[in-house]
Amino acid sequence: MVELTKIKIFMKIIRLLFLLLVMNTKGFGQTGSHLCAETKSKRVSLTQSRSNTLNLAQIATTELYDVHFYLLDLNVERTTTDLFGAAEMHAKVLAPTLTGILFELHEDLAIDSIYLDNVNVSNFNRTGSAVTVPANFVQNDFFKVRIVYGGSPPNQATNPLAGGGINNASSGSWGNQVTWTLSEPFSAYEWWPCKQSLTDKADSVHVSITTDSTNKAGSIGLLKNVVDLGNGKHRYNWESVYPIDYYLISITVAAYVDYSIYANPVGATAPILVQNYIYDNPLTLGYFQNEIDHTVDFIEYFSTLFGLYPFHAEKYGHCMAPFNGGMEHQTMTTQGFFEDGLTAHELGHQWFGDNVTCATWADIWLNEGFASYTEYLMEAKFNPGDEVGLMEDVHNNVMSQTNGSVWVEDSLNTNRIFSSRLTYDKGNAIVHTLRFLMDNDTVFFNVLKTYQTQFAGGTARLNDFKNIAENLSGLDLTAFFNEWYYGHGYPTYSVKYHFNGVETILEISHTASSINNTPLFTNDIEVKCFGVNGSIGTYRIPITANTVNTSVPFSHEISSVVVDPDNWIINKTGSIQEDINLLSVSAVDVNPFNLFPNPAKDVVYINGTIGDVVTVYSVSGQLLFSQKITNTKQAIDISSLSKGLYMVKVNEHAQQLIVV
Template identity: 40%
Template sequence: MNSSTILRLFFLLLFGLAGAVQSTKAQTLPIPEHECAISRKTATPQPLADGITSLAHRDLMRQYDVHWYKLDLNMERNSLEVGGTVTILATALQDMTQFAFELHSNFTISSLVVNGVTASVNRQGGEAVVALPSTVQKNGNFTVQITYAGFAPSGASAAIGNGFNTGVAQPWGSQVTWSLSEPFAAYEWFPVKQLLSDKADSVTVWVTTDETNKVGSNGLLQRITPLPNQKHRYEWKSNYPIAYYLISVAVAQYQEYSYTVALPGVAQPMLVQNYVYQHPNLLNTFKFQIDQTGPLLQLFSGLYGTYPFYKEKYGHSMAPIGGGMEHQTMTTQSSFNFTLTAHELAHQWWGDEVTCQDWSHIWLNEGFASYSEYIALQNLIPADARGWLNSAHQSALSQPLGSVFVKDSTNVSRIFSSALTYRKGAFVLHMLRKVVKQDAVFFQVLQEYRREFMYSVADTRDFQRVAERVSGLNLQTFFDQWVYGEGYPQVDLTWAQQGKEVVLKTAQTGSSPATPVFVTEVEYLIHTDAVDTLVVLPLRQASEIYTFQVRGSVQSIEVDPAQWLLNTVVSNKQDVTLLQELNSNVVVYPNPTAGRLFVRGGQGPWDEAVVVDLLGRTIKKVSLAHGFLDVPDVRPGPYVLRLKKGGTYSFIRFLKL
């Protein structure tokens, strides 16, 4: 463009201002180094959509609060066999006579001990219920030790494959065994409580394996203990709260490639620890990409707040999973594509530190991480950013039905819908960024959301409440239509020009009948032979007409040129009959106005013209003899211009700035 004129026309959306949604959440901080430390968490009502076991079994699991898992297991790089002892430290939230957990039926339990006393267990499928040797009183602490063994199933119930997997990574020829528990597959390799709402306060992972193997897991490596029979034990420990599906293992003949990164406001550089395949060409292939983790850590720490687990580490364990899985402090990845690495790292904030309260709100994890890909490109590889946005836009448009909110949260394929959860979820954030007007406000929203729910769980209304508080905006309609509603607006655009005036008409239909009309703003870039003008107009009804002035002769009109909106343009054409239609309808402009308001169309001249407030009280009688009215003396706010001719009235809303 040779030059640009910005004409911004904003309309106030009147009536129906909804109050903020209130919610209370317990926040738990990292526990002390003592692995059996107890932190007190507030019990909150839990959603029924959290998990795949029966409601009765979930109710039993909600009777206690997990504080610590210790996994002491045996694994090899080429086998699905798992065995060992898992210890669970918990607090009773009510008087308990039974203890419930989950473990796949492939595994045999050889011993179960509660507070040092052997107990019996009843199992039905993956549900296990223990008859406690004695009642555990409310607020009482107890320990359960479960010794088991077996072979993990291969039913592909996880987001990518199984809860526990083994395979050969090509072309490197490396044999790897790894876990991937999201969303409901942790029970395929260890005894667990699969409810998102109850994060463990800490986790210890010990894995005994062949001495040629390395084992990647959560937190810091405490020691490698030599054992008989050419075995050794990797002993990992994390002192940060962790959701069950983020506990992980990866076993292979790895080589370690690690370095440190300085983060703003952190005294000591933090560790970036990577376990990669032991192949002579591996680091030559991936070193530059792995090194990008450092700038990404610094970027996200600056925008979102300091990396949540900086006192321990961040890093990667390689496995042939065809993508990545954001295991807390040590992501499992098959390669190191820039956007993949950015996505999984962003999950450490969005998903790991702040976790969706139940799987219906998974966009809070995946949509946030996906949009972080775009943010990373904008800041580090800006030439690729628009291409990502175009691709995400097309992906989201490929699913005209269905909501970002997951109505069936037991359907794994729907939970991880690329179009709805990842790409449309990312566009929800992109559009919110536009709605709040300033990047500083947008990132403050994210920082405050992170601060309020760190190491805890949240749902969409929690995020909405924070966004409203920080921005000062009412966002009820925004979240109702873009997260809980379905589809996107499909816009028919027609326009005409008469002298300096341009008439623009929009007609919209929703791609889904569930949300037939969207309320939003749309940018239109008016190309003329003199100057380009950017006009921002509201889209809020099925059909609307707008009039404004431009310099020069209009050559074309671009809809949403910067791609801030999820929408499709069905048609975009010039139509001179709009001029006739305009003359039969009343239009006021500019709206909002600072002082002068022009009136076009209708059946004027008018017998009476009155400015009234929203309660119908007369504010000012005006004259329209010259086709306009002056209201510089009217206080800022929303008003209605009431026009009368004979027995016919016309009412037009406007906003006085």
């Protein structure tokens, strides 16, 4: 009993120390570098880019065929990155003729032999990382190329341009030594021969890993079997039949224990395996088990938001590796620890990034922006209130500099692709803004589900998502994407206000932080008015110019005004002040509507623009009803209204209506 008590105390101390480390890591991720971004960008040097591998002509040559299947048959140990074995690629010819099959393999890895359709080819050519196998095919021919290779892959000590495609390290916390891969965006060729093209997903992949019997080897898809080879080695055979991009294929080897659990999302015909390879240190699983179990809750919840977990016929899971973050390898994420935000983010990628992958690195928002937003959704669901601080941190990091777009202008630069501030945080924030602009969660999540269904197993560009969002919401999102996705910076809003005895007049102006790039932001914003008597009113205001004058049906003396109280928009607040000269909007109203007769009984007529929407409010700010204008002289039935004063609004314009 004494020994057990000592062990429990020791475990509590270890857990506290690790919690402090994770809390420090989490804070750094929110205000400086996102954990997922840190994982991907720190694995490459500042000079790493796509141009370090193939030139544009060579890349074009790889597009002359379509990959259908990969087979990796490798010998890997937990003590080294050295590997040897073979890789097969099965493909179909797309070009009218194909005289050379070009793929990538880092020059540090030696090629023993190449077989094309089972025939040895000795006259292949190697130029840097480009390997060309002579061929004689015509369009629609199928071929199989097998490469027997091995050696010591590059690392930053041996090659400063290496991207850390395969890594080996020991966990400082748990002591386990691990060999793991991390290929995104351009580093798969550092450990296996492949075609690094986002738009060419393999239809299926088999991965066989031979390793010491004291290890376990994790990879994508389902573990079909583990073969005891009788020589102290085991072969782990993994198979996946879902389309997959090159950078999402992975291997991880260490002394693990298998902790498997199951999720039961609505719509699944069978429980979904969640297979976790956890360090075999006897303290590790107990420390992380509760956090790992949250994965089940997240799968079930995200399936209600985005559609059923896309790889439900195979699995989801994790392989631990000693690095400060995670990588969304398809069906088996590699993670250093299990903080909820990190786990939710990498799981979110199974929809946004794995099931549907960005077609170019310039469109990385479709992967990282939405995966980052799953962190917000997770917090709102499972830790209500924490999402508020999370979005505040996101906004603060974005506004730590005055410019920068979500769109990646230099899509060959890894550090820009995985910019924590722009790709992750600003990308996250504008998904939140888009949700606000749609003003209907049913529509918003239907957009996400439709996007997942329409592009399942494939790739998409920004305009593909935009078209779905516009079609389902009925909104024209051109200005939104021009200002928030392609545009730079953020607005600073200032407000002048005055209660004129009947209604509150607002003058809302904004300046842009990157005025030469994006001088105007034309989204709606919310303004919250606080009365001296304790009354509160929140109003949604369309912003159509740098200065907008409008009225709101807040009929009380005002003590204060807050812009964007729920943090839907990346913005700062300038001056908020009362202006007693702000008596009405008539002086600046360039497009007033006519309301007659006024006073009125039973019916009132409005002359306005067909397609606009009339909204009627009580003097307390309660929305009573709305009606679309379908006639230049529109009749509005007010027979249900009691006698009194009301506010009628069309767009940003408002007039008082007296019902008698």
